[in-house]
Amino acid sequence: MKLPPFAYRAPESLEEGLELLAAGEGEARILAGGQSLIPMLALRLARPSLLIELRRVPGLAGVHEDGSGLRIGALTTELVAERDPRVRAASPLLFEALEFVGHPAIRSRGTVGGSLCHADPAAELPAAALVLGAELTARSLARGTRTIPARDFFLGPYTTALEFDEVVTEVRVPAPPSSQGSCYLEVSRRPGDFAMVGVAAAVVRGGDRVLDLRLALSGVGDRPRLLTRDELELEGQDSPEVLFGQAGRSVAARIRPPEDLHASAAYRRHLSRVLTERALRTAFERAALQGGAASA
Amino acid sequence: MRPRVPAERYTGASVRRVEDERLLTGRGTFVADAHLPGMLHAAFHRSPLPHARIVAVNTEAARRAPGVVAVFDGAEMTQMASPVAALGAAPGSGGPVSFGILAMDKVRLVGDPVALVVAESRALAEDACELIVVEYEELAPVVTVEQALDPSLPAIFEELGGNRLFGPEVKVFGDVDGAFARADRVVRASIHQHRHQNVPMEGRAILASFDASSGQLLVRASTQGVNTTRQMLAQQLRMPLDRVRVVAEDVGGSFGLKFGASREEAACCAASRALGQPVRWVEDRWENLTVSGQAREESFEVEAAVTASGLILGLRVQMVIDSGAYPGFAPLVVDIVREMIPGPYRLGALSFSSSGVVTNKASYVAYRGPWAAETFVRERIVDLVAQELGISALEVRLRNLATRDEPPLRMVTGPSLAGITARESLLRAAEIVDLARFQERQLRLRDEGRYLGVGFATYIEPAPGPRQEGGEGNTEQVRVELDRDGLLLVHTAQMPHGQSHRTTLAQVAADEFGARLEQVRVMVGDSQQTPEGFGTGGSRFAAMAGGAALHGARRLRGKVLEAAAQILDLAPTDLDIWRGELVGPGVPGGGLPLAELISRIDLAARSGQLPPGVDVDLTATEDFDGGESGWSGGTHCCVVEVDPDTGLVRILRYLVVEDCGDLINPAVVDGQIRGGVAQGVGAVLLERSAYDPEGQYLSATLMDYLLPTALDVPHIEIEHLSPVRLDPDVNFRGVGEGGMIAAPPTICNAIADALSPFGAKVLEQHLPPARILELIGATSA
Numbered sequence A: 001m002k003l004p005p006f007a008y009r010a011p012e013s014l015e016e017g018l019e020l021l022a023a024g025e026g027e028a029r030i031l032a033g034g035q036s037l038i039p040m041l042a043l044r045l046a047r048p049s050l051l052i053e054l055r056r057v058p059g060l061a062g063v064h065e066d067g068s069g070l071r072i073g074a075l076t077t078e079l080v081a082e083r084d085p086r087v088r089a090a091s092p093l094l095f096e097a098l099e100f101v102g103h104p105a106i107r108s109r110g111t112v113g114g115s116l117c118h119a120d121p122a123a124e125l126p127a128a129a130l131v132l133g134a135e136l137t138a139r140s141l142a143r144g145t146r147t148i149p150a151r152d153f154f155l156g157p158y159t160t161a162l163e164f165d166e167v168v169t170e171v172r173v174p175a176p177p178s179s180q181g182s183c184y185l186e187v188s189r190r191p192g193d194f195a196m197v198g199v200a201a202a203v204v205r206g207g208d209r210v211l212d213l214r215l216a217l218s219g220v221g222d223r224p225r226l227l228t229r230d231e232l233e234l235e236g237q238d239s240p241e242v243l244f245g246q247a248g249r250s251v252a253a254r255i256r257p258p259e260d261l262h263a264s265a266a267y268r269r270h271l272s273r274v275l276t277e278r279a280l281r282t283a284f285e286r287a288a289l290q291g292g293a294a295s296a
Numbered sequence B: 001m002r003p004r005v006p007a008e009r010y011t012g013a014s015v016r017r018v019e020d021e022r023l024l025t026g027r028g029t030f031v032a033d034a035h036l037p038g039m040l041h042a043a044f045h046r047s048p049l050p051h052a053r054i055v056a057v058n059t060e061a062a063r064r065a066p067g068v069v070a071v072f073d074g075a076e077m078t079q080m081a082s083p084v085a086a087l088g089a090a091p092g093s094g095g096p097v098s099f100g101i102l103a104m105d106k107v108r109l110v111g112d113p114v115a116l117v118v119a120e121s122r123a124l125a126e127d128a129c130e131l132i133v134v135e136y137e138e139l140a141p142v143v144t145v146e147q148a149l150d151p152s153l154p155a156i157f158e159e160l161g162g163n164r165l166f167g168p169e170v171k172v173f174g175d176v177d178g179a180f181a182r183a184d185r186v187v188r189a190s191i192h193q194h195r196h197q198n199v200p201m202e203g204r205a206i207l208a209s210f211d212a213s214s215g216q217l218l219v220r221a222s223t224q225g226v227n228t229t230r231q232m233l234a235q236q237l238r239m240p241l242d243r244v245r246v247v248a249e250d251v252g253g254s255f256g257l258k259f260g261a262s263r264e265e266a267a268c269c270a271a272s273r274a275l276g277q278p279v280r281w282v283e284d285r286w287e288n289l290t291v292s293g294q295a296r297e298e299s300f301e302v303e304a305a306v307t308a309s310g311l312i313l314g315l316r317v318q319m320v321i322d323s324g325a326y327p328g329f330a331p332l333v334v335d336i337v338r339e340m341i342p343g344p345y346r347l348g349a350l351s352f353s354s355s356g357v358v359t360n361k362a363s364y365v366a367y368r369g370p371w372a373a374e375t376f377v378r379e380r381i382v383d384l385v386a387q388e389l390g391i392s393a394l395e396v397r398l399r400n401l402a403t404r405d406e407p408p409l410r411m412v413t414g415p416s417l418a419g420i421t422a423r424e425s426l427l428r429a430a431e432i433v434d435l436a437r438f439q440e441r442q443l444r445l446r447d448e449g450r451y452l453g454v455g456f457a458t459y460i461e462p463a464p465g466p467r468q469e470g471g472e473g474n475t476e477q478v479r480v481e482l483d484r485d486g487l488l489l490v491h492t493a494q495m496p497h498g499q500s501h502r503t504t505l506a507q508v509a510a511d512e513f514g515a516r517l518e519q520v521r522v523m524v525g526d527s528q529q530t531p532e533g534f535g536t537g538g539s540r541f542a543a544m545a546g547g548a549a550l551h552g553a554r555r556l557r558g559k560v561l562e563a564a565a566q567i568l569d570l571a572p573t574d575l576d577i578w579r580g581e582l583v584g585p586g587v588p589g590g591g592l593p594l595a596e597l598i599s600r601i602d603l604a605a606r607s608g609q610l611p612p613g614v615d616v617d618l619t620a621t622e623d624f625d626g627g628e629s630g631w632s633g634g635t636h637c638c639v640v641e642v643d644p645d646t647g648l649v650r651i652l653r654y655l656v657v658e659d660c661g662d663l664i665n666p667a668v669v670d671g672q673i674r675g676g677v678a679q680g681v682g683a684v685l686l687e688r689s690a691y692d693p694e695g696q697y698l699s700a701t702l703m704d705y706l707l708p709t710a711l712d713v714p715h716i717e718i719e720h721l722s723p724v725r726l727d728p729d730v731n732f733r734g735v736g737e738g739g740m741i742a743a744p745p746t747i748c749n750a751i752a753d754a755l756s757p758f759g760a761k762v763l764e765q766h767l768p769p770a771r772i773l774e775l776i777g778a779t780s781a
């Protein structure tokens, strides 16, 4: 379990990093917190010729907030993001999702950008990013800066819309509507493990009714997908309870969960239904506390 | 000697561990911390296939790789060393099977070592391993017991003529047919214990250093006993015993894995001898999980003859053990399971059939409480009997447990049950958990859709167990010696790897001799000094080594007092050793420090001032068999809540009521219990050594083999019962294995109780959430 041979560079500027990445022609990799990449090297599942660590590049880490939402630098560690009161206030769903990522020791190294770029189908942050309508800023020498909405970013297991020469520099999380409540729930084998099933849910509430809902699940497919009311084909204006039950069944019918050592496909399907219902119900209840109950 | 009050004794107090400061501040020295000039590093090229014939091994490219010093394949290694069966491989354990230190003609499991690369660093050695090309002819893998018994599948060892290793061997105790004839009912169950394994923090590791000029092999080992390692290495390397010295410093856990020397460790010694340079191998986690060894995979067909009132008259048991690829420890396990299955119960009749098979999985090794299956099967059967008869499980246990005043106080398989306190422990556990109140609450919460359950398991642990016929010579040897600095050196063959021996043995010796704790040094881990004894295992430490140290210190104290009396011209009975000084009326200055006393004895002896017959050899060697000390034991009780929507199990309460005799160090005892319970929690809820149907190993990282963390282990309440003291001097008993033996059935019984409204029948030990939902019928199996 020793790493295979590779070269290592820690450039001082993003431009230099982008040059190295482009010159690597797909054989170079960005090293962020290393919490996913290093284990992959140790198991010799990845063999990049060059690792480019960006920790010396100024300006890639940090949380900013303006009225329209949060901007989180890609190299912000998961722990710094989690402990930032602005994240907790402006995006309770992201905060809740961060708390489920590994353990504090992992989060003190792992980065928000790294988790999204790694695109583990069981990871929390991709699912949260989808429900929150997050956008990723990507930079490359060849194409300059482009913005990729989260719903176009995740293409498959460990596969994203990034080109080999692109670096994610920032994640933007728009402020949620004030009548929205959210909830992240998951079941894992142990606290801190990747989820067998995780559910990110957001509900926009008007009085006793559900105006809108958005869901994304982790651990149940090749990638998290955004599921809206339309995509779930939820009909009518039934009571929230009936709607959540419908949503749970609809999710369970739509997914093709994997089978592994920790859970059968049937178990994951079952959990998806249970957790979807629970997460939606909690999100709905929280929306009332946000003032959603009044703003019918 | 002035009678000591408890407050003046180290024994019985939670004396702070002398090991702690060094280990907790990172100053321990494990094999990975050991370096020698010119040291090389080993890595193994291992089989990716579970079962295949080796057609060709090409090591050319690896030999030319950067930093590589040597590569050895199976054929070359055979010239250098030959394997011996693992410890415990009894005669009849599959007869003579032949295999190489490295695989030669065949590979028999994923991870089987095929070639050894020695290079300037472990990373370079691993790089070179990837360049080795092996041509295989794949054979059908034998993964399950059913497949092992299928004659159409290829034999893993051709000389066995199949994959049955031994058995079925049937032994009968008592009137089994009579018991079944008298029974009102027969309760039947197929009970399975799943494969899981030892995962010590430090895996297997060795630093072998052969000195060509003296012909000596010096080995720095990670082992449970240097003598056994030395013997097995000498045998495998075909070297005279006196040419091999084995030294061990800190050992980062083992749980039964590190007895003797593995094939890989022997290969590293052979390589060092061939190259004349030190070779170090520190197994990585993948190797540890995949090939070091696994345990516990055993299945049982059980029939219990019971009366309507819940008396268990007799058992018929058929046990099959899956021994994995290379035969070793399994036959020994079967013998202990058979002997121990009656436990502390008055079971009158037992028929026990046992067989073993080989499969293309990791070899069976000892794991903390190797015979634990008997407790699991028995305690599960007791609950199943209760369930079928509609009586409480507590009632069935009480009806069947042996009582000390009711003869014969003896298991139907032979061993005496003298001194057991099983019944007291059960009653006390039921009292603490307040069973009646709990059951009210349980019923109330069920109406709210919440499912709580309570489970008990009662066990005994041979620690070391009663004296048995033919057991003569089964002793621990301790040599106690006073050095010229006035230090009391206590030499033992015990090899601490987490058990705190350096503290607890010192407590016993210090009290008995009259020394201060700081004056005692527990000397372990050097085959040049270590007394006879196979090492740490089988809960032999407290009663056997502790007892030997006690008697040794006592005898040495007598010698010292005798000599001192001569020198000072006083009566020995007027003298005492207290807090490391000779004291008594007439002793100059009111007290003579030990170092000074020793130099005076030495001077007197050398100048002929002592009368003949005064023994001035200030050492005492004692062998002790544990005395009348016999069983540890107790009852565990667990309360769980099962979420029927997710299958998650939460342990709400965990309680241990136990008796391991007199406690040498209560904090250490509690630590042993907690560690064992943690492993039991792991076994039931998390840990499984899983193979896919093709024989590929699925649990090869710690993201797949799930160990319990601090967040998964509940608070464990512990109460110690006051013991029945049968020995005049030594009433400490071992406590290393009980936690691990009793926890799995306790937790499974609690889960089964919680699931009883669903009509679920729990017949296995591993109950992850996905399985719980299958059991209650929420998802299909």
Ligand SMILES: Cc1cc2nc3c(=O)[nH]c(=O)nc-3n(C[C@H](O)[C@H](O)[C@H](O)COP(=O)(O)OP(=O)(O)OC[C@H]3O[C@@H](n4cnc5c(N)ncnc54)[C@H](O)[C@@H]3O)c2cc1C
Residues within 6 Å of the ligand: A029, A030, A031, A032, A033, A034, A035, A036, A037, A038, A039, A074, A075, A100, A101, A102, A103, A106, A109, A110, A111, A112, A113, A114, A115, A116, A117, A118, A120, A122, A123, A124, A125, A162, A166, A167, A168, A169, A192, A193, A194, A195
């Ligand atoms: C024990 C353990 C438990 C864990 N548990 C969880 C868990 O429960 N849930 C979870 O989601 N994760 C978990 N993780 C993973 C953790 O969250 C990782 O930190 C994260 O997935 C990757 O972030 P990183 O900064 O460490 O990225 P790295 O490991 O450094 O990189 C991961 C990948 O992303 C690429 N990359 C990183 N940053 C960028 C960037 N800015 N632009 C372009 N590409 C980039 C790298 O090239 C690499 O391919 C766990 C990790 C460990 C070790």
